[in-house]
Amino acid sequence: MAKETKEGITVSKEKDFSEWYTQVVTKSDLADYSPVSGCMIFKPYAYAIWEKIVATVDKKIKKMGVQNAYFPLLIPEKLLNKEKEHVEGFSPEVAWVTHTGKSKLEERLAIRPTSETIMYEAYARWIRSWRDLPLRLNQFNSVIRWEFKNPVLFLRTREFLWNEGHTAFATKKEAEKECTDILNTYYDVLKDLLALHSVKGKKTEKEKFAGAEYTISTELFMPHGRAIQGPDAHHDGQNFAKAFGIEFLDEKEKKQHVWQNTWAISTRVIGILIAAHGDDKGLVLPPNIAPNQIVIVPIIFKKEGEKVLKKAKELVKQLKEHNVILDDRDYSPGWKYNEWELKGVPLRIEIGPNDLKKKQVIIVRRDTGKKEIVKENKVKEVVHKLLEDMQKNLYKQSEKIFTSKKTKAATMSALQKVIKQKKFAEVHWCGETTCEETIKDKTEGAKILNIPFEQPKKVSNCVCCKKQGKHQVIVAKSY
Ligand SMILES: [Zn+2]
The missing domain is CATH 3.30.930.10 (Bira Bifunctional Protein; Domain 2)
Structure with missing residues (x-):
């Protein structure tokens, strides 16, 4: 190996x-x-x-x-x-x-x-x-x-x-x-x-x-x-x-x-x-977009190797709809784990001689890293649940990136501070292009992203000119 x-x-x-x-x-x-x-x-x-x-x-x-x-x-x-x-x-x-x-x-x-x-x-x-x-x-x-x-x-x-x-x-x-x-x-x-x-x-x-x-x-x-x-x-x-x-x-x-x-x-x-x-280990792919939702890594030792591999192949058939990869290459399990984590495959199934005896597998989630021992006859059911849960969890995390960094700013200096802190500023704006340009100039290039369809009932004064605002907008540095 x-x-x-x-x-x-x-x-x-x-x-x-x-x-x-x-x-x-x-x-x-x-x-x-x-x-x-x-x-x-x-x-x-x-x-x-x-x-x-x-x-x-x-x-x-x-x-x-x-x-x-x-x-x-x-x-x-x-x-x-x-x-x-x-x-x-x-x-x-x-x-x-x-x-x-x-x-x-x-x-x-x-x-x-x-x-x-x-x-x-x-x-x-x-x-x-x-x-x-x-x-x-x-x-x-x-x-x-x-x-x-x-x-x-x-x-x-x-x-x-x-x-x-x-x-x-x-x-x-x-x-x-x-x-x-x-x-x-x-x-x-x-x-x-x-x-x-x-x-x-x-x-x-x-x-x-x-x-x-x-x-x-x-x-x-x-x-x-x-x-x-x-x-x-x-x-x-x-x-x-x-x-x-x-x-x-x-x-x-x-x-x-x-x-x-x-x-x-x-x-x-x-x-x-x-x-x-993505995280420090590499890609994290939501199950619905992942080209392969599952990778199976059989732990192959000489004596039991064939039996383990046979079981792994059975699992591939059973889980066909998830476009499973069976990684039986001649590398150590640890090497393979790193590779598939780097590639963001949502679920990893490990199966070794010991698991074979106990009629179980180990399933590891890419987003949380959580390990679960699952009985063979429950694998299909658990896989479904985990994938669904992971998809939802990743959406929630994406929403959290926004909500946790969104900060209100009522004045230009507050806005400048929020942008310096690498956050997203929620400000009120009069709708005038001159103010939009001033905002950009004074924040080293942060800009009004769009005027969200969801607006508050009452809009306060423009963050720039102090006249009555028309819209609540988000200002951020952008790509
Ligand atoms: Zn204005």
Whole structure:
């Protein structure tokens, strides 16, 4: 048997979060760097997680009536320039194709930073009458936005994977209803699949999507006191419809512009998942997103080895629905325990000659580390209960990160103090962009995340200008 121990995580999450994060991502075999700075390799373990997110979102949106399609990666410059705010918002980050071989292209082509423009050129041709509506298309693809900040695997990369839904309706009411439904769908994916707590709300004018009438978002909170925006949905009003000429004849034969939404969830949520749940031993995966929910480690000694292995194989069959890994490799049990803990597998089942005699196994939970001796005939039942419990427990912990660090601040100096302490400040705000900018300046870059849908009955004075406030908002440093 190999005696070496696998090298685990060498720093604590609390003391050095960014080093911890990098080690967890690379050592747990999720991802790797690539020769292009800011572009990352999704290894099979991470891609399996993404596939689960895709499958869940896909199922939910199809049920709502959305269809999948695929539009080209390259966008002609004149199309990208059609909607003014949109192009201004994206132009610093757009990567261009300018040549083929040695010859220069007549018109340069943008690599999609998002697909509104390439899709709406087609929508303008396809939509003629109210009978063509709603048109609700989605694509799962990747986009490129040339970030200039330091790249962080999953959280800030130049290329990322996502879904982008682009829909067109005859009325504003229908479009706005979809926008809310989609945000609720994303909220449920975060909660039920990834065990992540988030706050739903409306983005400020300053922070909304370029070209949208408004943006609604989920905001998530990380243990080291930073916030990060999760999936979002934009109601575009008729902005793009007017820029692209997407018109239809209504039932009274009157020409109208369509009402539109766009919405997305990206691979960024995998980074949030890692950051929120991981601990000093490595990844902790909520059972519902874990590619494998159980690993069985048989303790094999020469004499009883075959019997133990036979029993372990029986268990694999019995627990098939949990996508079990049987680790019968030639390493010491301790080495294997470390490896699977590092990879965040929710449950570990140990079985040795002694357990065999007693007709029992040992089950260890990844989130609490708690060990339980379980009779063979109860394994299935106990496994179910433990997985369910672990999913709930991780959600509660994620909620606690937020509630335990959320602190009210009534004055600018109190706000500055809360941000310095790496907490999330709950403040009242007048709604003016000038105050929003002042808040950012005076807190070394902390910002208003969104205006939560849940508001208190009474709002006090603005933390900045002292005039009557309009909203209660959360201010935090964010990714
Ligand atoms: Zn103010």
